[in-house]
Amino acid sequence: MTGPGEPYDQSGGEGSRPGPVPPYPGARGYNQPQPQPQLPGPAGGHSQSRPRNLPEASAWTALLSAVPWFFWSLVLVIWIAGAIGFKWGWIVIALWILSGAMILLPSTEELLAKYLFRLRRPTLVEQQRLGPAWQHLLGRAGVPDRRFSLWIQESDEVSATPTPGHTVAVTRWSLYTLPPQHLEAALAHELSHHLGGRAWLSLVNFWYSIPARCGLIVVRAVARLMRRVPALGCIIGGFMIMAYAGIVLAAFTFGHGYIWPILFLTPFIAPPFLAWLNRWHVKEADRKAAMLGYGATLVQVLYGWQMQHQQDLGRESSRRAQVMSSTPSLVERVHTLEQAGGIPPAAWG
Secondary structure, three states: OOOOOOOOOOOOOOOOOOOOOOOOOOOOOOOOOOOOOOOOOOOOOOOOOOOOOOOHHHHHHHHHHHHHHHHHHHHHHHHHHHHHHHHHHHHHHHHHHHHHHHHHHHHHHHHHHHHHEEEOOOHHHHHHHHHHHHHHHHHHOOOOOOOEEEEEEEEOOOOHHHHHHEEEEHHHHHHHHHHHHHHHHHHHHHHHOOOOOHHHHHHHHHHHHHHHHHHHHHHHHHHHHHOOOHHHHHHHHHHHHHHHHHHHHHHHHHHOOOHHHHHHHHHHHHHHHHHHHHHHHHHHHHHHHHHHHHHHHHHHHHHHHHHHHHHOOOOOOOHHHHHOOOOOOHHHHHHHHHHHHOOOOOHHH
16 A cells, blocks of 8 residues: 555665756746746635634545554554463553654654655755745745754655655755745645644654554565565465455454455555545645745746656556556646636645
């Protein structure tokens, strides 16, 4: 399964250096961007009377996407507790539930960002480049200065992998390629993933999904083993498949109703749904960035990235790749920005 906040799997490290920076117009100096003319939106505009600090639709959909992860995390924890013996196993379950309090510690988010998502802190030079754009964006969005922390993702993509909590990541490509105004628009998209009540909800969701994600890593490792050592891999894989089939059959035979059987079938049902939710969250972040006044500039950022990566586009165009992709296509994102209304900046915190 894939889900929001899955750690970014890339071999780039803190010591890797960016490649040559391609020319990009307007890269000198920093002038705070004036409100950008927005692309035409739907007739009637949007209401500006929405309550502040209330969870939005994207936050509730994040909770919905957490259901299969939490269910399988609970199944794995109960299985471990049963292996230990239920006399002492309940302590494992209680510790797992109570461990959610650890997300209140700032060091927890820092450890997740550094070791799970492979992010790094910006250097002093990078901080000087990010600082003006970041501070102006926070002021424009009405977000306190110290609520979020900026990290760098060693990636040449236009947008970073969405991270849970108060960790906002920006890609190396955006940092070293975009001029200040366009960098601010890219930061607006990244920040929008955390607005509308999603910061804490996404962190709680990710924390309680860690056992299931570890189980998924084991399943993928077994799949790789089956390809490299077919004999051993088939024995282990066959045992896991038979055990899983027995559990599903028992759920269908002795379960009351259809909720538990459906939950046990989530490894087959959930991946396309979670991928669609991820794409929707990315487009929702684009809408929020447009509502903050960065719509037209963000369109320029997307087209600029497309011009520099023409040779990499269109390689995975199969229907299955499109359905299972967690990132919408560039055309979908541009359409989303074009349809977003020109709403004045508001406090999203």
